[in-house]
Amino acid sequence: MNTPALDDKIRQTEALLASLLETVDPLGVRVAWTGGKDSTVVLFIWKALMDHHGLGSVRAINLDTGCKFPEVIAFRDRLAEQWGVDLHVARPNLHLRGYPLAEDVISCCRDLKVEPLKQAVRDTATSHLLTGIRRDEHPDRADRQAMEDRDSPVHVMVNPILDWTETDIWAFHARFDLPHCELYDQGYRSLGCQPCTKKPGTGGDERSGRDQAKERSLKTLTSLGYF
Numbered sequence: 001m002n003t004p005a006l007d008d009k010i011r012q013t014e015a016l017l018a019s020l021l022e023t024v025d026p027l028g029v030r031v032a033w034t035g036g037k038d039s040t041v042v043l044f045i046w047k048a049l050m051d052h053h054g055l056g057s058v059r060a061i062n063l064d065t066g067c068k069f070p071e072v073i074a075f076r077d078r079l080a081e082q083w084g085v086d087l088h089v090a091r092p093n094l095h096l097r098g099y100p101l102a103e104d105v106i107s108c109c110r111d112l113k114v115e116p117l118k119q120a121v122r123d124t125a126t127s128h129l130l131t132g133i134r135r136d137e138h139p140d141r142a143d144r145q146a147m148e149d150r151d152s153p154v155h156v157m158v159n160p161i162l163d164w165t166e167t168d169i170w171a172f173h174a175r176f177d178l179p180h181c182e183l184y185d186q187g188y189r190s191l192g193c194q195p196c197t198k199k200p201g202t203g204g205d206e207r208s209g210r211d212q213a214k215e216r217s218l219k220t221l222t223s224l225g226y227f
Helices: 008-021 036-050 070-083 104-122 166-176 180-187 212-216 218-224
Strands: 029-032 061-062 086-090 129-130 147-150 155-158
Touching: 008 029, 008 104, 008 155, 036 070, 036 166, 061 104, 070 180, 086 104, 104 212, 104 218, 155 218, 212 218
Parallel strands: 029 061, 029 129, 061 086, 129 155
Antiparallel strands: 147 155
């Protein structure tokens, strides 16, 4: 079976998000924007729809664990200002000094990512959270659905680019001249926290630079509330 062309994937993504815009209050929709290449595509498309309908600023949630690359944080702040993003930055409610970063990946991600994300969804009254996850980037995401009901707190996780590939993402960036974090130009392909991210080796897949213990635990993290 032929893979749908990028134009088809763009139309499918736009149709999903346009349908969402027609059925829910846009004030309750936020993009889970990491500052990475994938969620920036989602932010751009959702912003275009909001602008087209005159619905004001695009809203987003960003997880700042306290150990992100400074280049990612700088890019986030720069683009948020340029695009007029109503940005809610979620931070863990703990001190990192003395915290055992990345020693237990489940506990670390739960404390620094999952719990702050859940609190941000509550604090912003988010009913629908748009993510930039893709099926092809990890086996544990192969069966993810475009719309997923979540509880604690109750919201819908919307995954509008599930069928896109890494090549699609960069082709879209090139077509619309989207900005991206400079770390990608240095050889990084997937950006997480500094202790768990490095450049992939020659011939490695997209997420081979991520901590592999965490990669093996992705399904568990998703069950806890991560995207």
